[in-house]
Amino acid sequence: MKRRSFLRNSLLLPTLGGAGLVSTAVRAQAQAWPERAITLVVPYPAGGNTDFVARMTADYLGRALGKPVVVDNRAGAGGTIAAALAAKMPADGHSLFLASIAQISLAPFLYKIRYDPIKDFQPIANVAGNPQVLVVPMASPHKTLKQFVDYGLANKGALSMAHAGTGSMSFLAGAAFLKRAGIEAVMVPYKGGAAAISDTTSGQTDAYTANISEILPHLQGNRLRMLAVTSPQPVAMLPGVPTIASMFPGFQTETWNGLLAPAGIPAPIAERLGALVSTMFSDEGVQTRMATAGLIAQTGQQTSKDFGRRIQNDIDLWRPIIKSIDVKPE
Structure with missing residues (x-):
């Protein structure tokens, strides 16, 4: 068509x-x-x-x-x-x-x-x-969204973003965020979200954008750090996690x-x-x-x-x- x-x-x-x-x-x-x-x-x-x-x-x-x-x-x-x-x-x-x-x-x-x-x-x-959550490994030096964005802007191509395959929502949401932020990063494809989360947790990739329902089981054990959510307003079940829109008004995926x-x-x-x-x-x-x-x-x-x-x-x-x-x- x-x-x-x-x-x-x-x-x-x-x-x-x-x-x-x-x-x-x-x-x-x-x-x-x-x-x-x-x-x-x-x-x-x-x-x-x-x-x-x-x-x-x-x-x-x-x-x-x-x-x-x-x-x-x-x-x-x-x-x-x-x-x-x-x-x-x-x-x-x-x-x-x-x-x-x-x-x-x-x-x-x-x-x-x-x-x-x-x-x-x-x-x-x-x-x-189901908004997405931008997550990084717990060992990442980027503790806030601003730190992540500032590093990406100052270091062209240095960051890597995992995704669950071209055309997946994690790919599209990640690409939308990088484009809005003006960051050039390496998009790393995986065959599904489980593998993408696993490599992000271990530090093989710098970040991943996952559905809230996808990420909840992986938050125990302090293995991932949530930097921001993609919804227009904060999510009640994720207290203290800001929105990407707070830095880039109008952003929503x-x-x-x-x-x-x-x-x-x-x-x-x-x-x-x-x-x-x-x-x-x-x-x-x-x-x-x-x-x-x-x-x-x-x-x-x-x-x-x-x-x-x-x-x-x-x-x-x-x-x-x-x-x-x-x-x-x-």
């Missing part, structure tokens, strides 16, 4: 025609929904971060709607196999897609895909975010997992799903599960308009970054 030019307004327009009244038939259909089990397609294998969010969401929605929500894991090709499948499913509210940023905001610039992430999907509600539907889903069903996700954030059990996994509720993004704006913002952020680091679609 050729790279598309994404128009901001395309995300903000309703899928169902203009701003007129929804037909009586559509309202009746929405009131009867759901009539059977709902399938929730997930783009990664069971056991990962996205699968965790999907099962948490499916459990809550199933209890709230009185119908089972069945998780269907369809892994492969960076999640684009699942996205292509979900895009062609019936738009009746019984088929949903729990996507990550990779399939929607990044895929057009990284892969040759068989779906249009904007035209083929209706944003429903963003669910969970986060993964997210959000609920989408095939384009054409009745607006009342989409609105009801968004409202349920918003209510889910007040559930104590959900709050505990998210906190334990290092996830941040994406409040304020539970309408098609608001979630669509977030998707477009991420497209605008990553398109020039990916272009500047010359990653070609595979």
Whole structure:
């Protein structure tokens, strides 16, 4: 697929025609929904971060709607196999897609895909975010973000940044940070995050940018030092860790997992799903599960308009970054 030019307004327009009244038939259909089990397609294998969010969401929605929500894991090709499948499913509210940023905001610039992430999907509600954490070995002389940046600026090419493979979020977040800071560093690829973390812990590489949920198990034993998080605000579960935005205003790189539907889903069903996700954030059990996994509720993004704006913002952020680091679609 050729790279598309994404128009901001395309995300903000309703899928169902203009701003007129929804037909009586559509309202009746929405009131009867759901009539059977709902399938929730997930783009990664069971056991990962996205699968965790999907099962948490499916459990809550199933209890709230009185119908089972069945998780269907369809892994492969960076999640684009699942996205292509979900895009062609019936738009009746019984088929949903729990996507990550990779399939929607990044895929057009990284892969040759068989779906249009904007035209083929209706944003429903963003669910969970997972900022990255810039970490260095505990033995590193860089004890603060400023020390790390100052050293990198004064020593061109002296720093090394581990990542979990070209196109991975650790690669993209690391590259975005280095570009914003004006640092030239050696990007060191690994086959996955575990190996990248291991070599950073041992001092083979100078830094790594990992998801919070990925890094939490490795913080025990004081083997890694956290310099900063990539979210706009500090993270409550990481007290004392500043944001990169405190040094570079506006900086933000986060993964997210959000609920989408095939384009054409009745607006009342989409609105009801968004409202349920918003209510889910007040559930104590959900709050505990998210906190334990290092996830941040994406409040304020539970309408098609608001979630669509977030998707477009991420497209605008990553398109020039990916272009500047010359990653070609595979």
